[in-house]
Amino acid sequence: MSNKEDFISTVSHEMRTPLTSIRGFAQTMLASWDKIDDNSKKKFIEIIEQQSNRLIHLVENILSVTKIPNENLVMKKTDVNKSIQTTVQLIKQKYPNHNIELNLKKSNPSIYVDSEKLQQILINLIENACKYSDEGSNIFVTTKEDNKDVYICIQDEGVGIDEQYAEKIFEKFSRIDNPLTRKTQGSGLGLFITKSLTEKMNGEISFKNLEKGTIFELKFPQYNIEDHIKCSVVQ
Numbered sequence: 001m002s003n004k005e006d007f008i009s010t011v012s013h014e015m016r017t018p019l020t021s022i023r024g025f026a027q028t029m030l031a032s033w034d035k036i037d038d039n040s041k042k043k044f045i046e047i048i049e050q051q052s053n054r055l056i057h058l059v060e061n062i063l064s065v066t067k068i069p070n071e072n073l074v075m076k077k078t079d080v081n082k083s084i085q086t087t088v089q090l091i092k093q094k095y096p097n098h099n100i101e102l103n104l105k106k107s108n109p110s111i112y113v114d115s116e117k118l119q120q121i122l123i124n125l126i127e128n129a130c131k132y133s134d135e136g137s138n139i140f141v142t143t144k145e146d147n148k149d150v151y152i153c154i155q156d157e158g159v160g161i162d163e164q165y166a167e168k169i170f171e172k173f174s175r176i177d178n179p180l181t182r183k184t185q186g187s188g189l190g191l192f193i194t195k196s197l198t199e200k201m202n203g204e205i206s207f208k209n210l211e212k213g214t215i216f217e218l219k220f221p222q223y224n225i226e227d228h229i230k231c232s233v234v235q
Helices: 001-035 038-070 080-094 115-131 190-200 225-230
Strands: 076-078 098-102 111-113 138-145 149-155 204-209 214-221
Touching: 001 038, 038 111, 038 190, 076 115, 080 098, 080 115, 080 138, 080 149, 111 214, 115 138, 115 149, 115 190, 115 214, 190 204
Parallel strands: 098 138
Antiparallel strands: 076 111, 138 149, 149 214, 204 214
């Protein structure tokens, strides 16, 4: 099977589950509306909404994947700390039961990236840290620098990533199999998108397992005025 056929087959499979669920609960309500109590109706509608959101998220990720090779990035001087703080405030609303701790180096230099894509990357990584760790656990977001690069580290207290998945987690539709991931719906595209965007902005991403949990590390070149002079838009 070609890469294109494999991609279409996998996308079709991923879409079928939420669509089947939406259709099933909608048909049940249409056929037996008067026999279903109000609590059940509310529950069915909530499931339809959840599966609709899952489908929308999947479509958005697929569109992101198809756009990456030819997408223009608006590269500009970006404040790392401000980007992280803004992203974390958004995620805290969705995961209020996780403790997200920031340890940001005050003197962080700026980096040269597309600020919107950087936020997309941070959302993917920090949301993953929340989704794949228990409620009430800690998420640590730290920054550091050397002479040429700025590092952003996202650490969780989850179950970690089994070594058999280590080389596959950044591939399309890759899903890790453990008790937490089985309870969490996902397309398996988030880390592929994250790695692709990171590398497109001249950055690097890596991960390692800890005694408890996992840490993902992003590395981006520090902002250099010569980069801005050369080009403000990268193809």
